Amino acid sequence: MSQPDTFTGRIIAGKYAIKERIGAGGMGAVYRALHQQTGGDVAVKVLHGTAALDDHAVKRFQLEAQNAAQLRHANTIRVIDFGIDEGVFYLVMEHLVGHALNDLIARQGPFPWRRAVHITRQVLASLWEAHEHPRIIIHRDIKPANIFVLDQAGTRDHVKVLDFGIARSLAGTGAGTQGFIGTPYYMAPELWKGELVDARTDLYALGCVVFEMLAGAPPFVPPPSATEVLLPLLGMHCHDAPPRTVDAVAGIPPGLAAWVDRLLKKDRAERPPSAREALEELDRLAREADLGAAAREHARPPRVALQQDAAAPAPPPAPAAAVAPTEVAALEPGPAVT
Structure with a gap:
């Protein structure tokens, strides 16, 4: 049985209430959190305990925050906040559903x-x-x-x-x-x-x-x-x-x-x-x-079969008896209800 996630229920930086883990990687995990001031969902990435002690991992995490925070394009994930809270490195991003x-x-x-x-x-x-x-x-x-x-x-x-x-x-x-x-x-x-x-x-x-x-x-x-x-x-x-x-x-x-x-x-x-x-x-x-x-679609010639059909004489109308009685009955009014 897996151990409960220790971050769930925690409040980061006094305003991001961690609700559930939505992803994990080699260096950290990503959580859905509630921004307590706005009431909206955000995604919070945090470093795992061991990674937080690795200078290289911390440098990489800081670079992600610094680089992504510079970008504003609609096709790039938006970074909202970054910091350290009680020894926990965190990065706050827009929450995506897809x-x-x-x-x-x-x-x-x-x-x-x-x-x-x-x-x-x-x-x-x-x-x-x-x-x-x-x-x-x-x-x-x-x-x-x-x-x-x-x-x-x-x-x-x-x-x-x-x-x-x-x-x-x-x-x-x-x-x-x-x-x-x-x-x-x-x-x-x-x-x-x-x-x-x-x-x-x-x-x-x-x-x-x-x-x-x-x-x-x-x-x-x-x-x-x-x-x-x-x-x-x-x-x-x-x-x-x-x-x-x-x-x-x-x-x-x-x-x-x-x-x-x-x-x-x-x-x-x-x-x-x-x-x-x-x-x-x-x-x-x-x-x-x-x-x-x-x-190519515009230049495509009409279907030969349709041309032949158009040139052929129209067939005589089908006799009335050929119509299925059930179809006719379905079009006729039913008996009056008294």
Whole structure:
């Protein structure tokens, strides 16, 4: 039997009443809490006791708060508060109700390309703000679990990018921009090699996510016979050519398939230079794909069978006796009730 959560029922910073745990990770847990002044729900992330004693974990937690607090885009989770209360490091964020993208892919399978484009362009918009912020914030862990999808009034599949916990600012934080860190299925070659990261590192990870939305699985998956995944994935991401998107996804417009393939280039110089340019190109290709589909539909000739039917003489009307009596009876008034 699991032990009761010691944080449930606690009040953090005198105003956040912890109601229930809604998520957990290696360093901490996330709770739904009631903001006692406003009466609204918030999400509160706290460090576990052991992590709170780890200087590296504390630094990472503080960086998440500092980086995310700089961002205001509607597709980035909003940070409300951060601090230390009786030795507990906490981060308060907006409370979201929806599904992580990895859960949606697992339940619903591959997405139609238009839905994948709709989700992708929102992630790119979030990254655009982060990458072009004066702090130049690189996420470094773009993956389906960090892309939250919710339905809002009038908006289906609204995206929030989560977890800037291993994000790095390239402008003046003192944090390193090198090192082996991330999620192996989505890590760019430069991350595997411990090289400097930049905006194109996030674009590679997003390419893996887009491929997974369209095909149902990431571009690189070790064989079932593999006893562990780390070394096979290192070789795949650094050396193996990814599957061509046009071959892996039936019915995808070739231009969009080539766009995904470009995100997955080993050499970052061959990827789009920025989230802004990647988004602008994606929008252009999606418009062209829609225009092409509309043009093909407009040019489609009428069905031959309908033309033949129109040219044939009209058949004689069916005799009245052919109408089923039950159908006629159903249209006739019933006897009067006296």
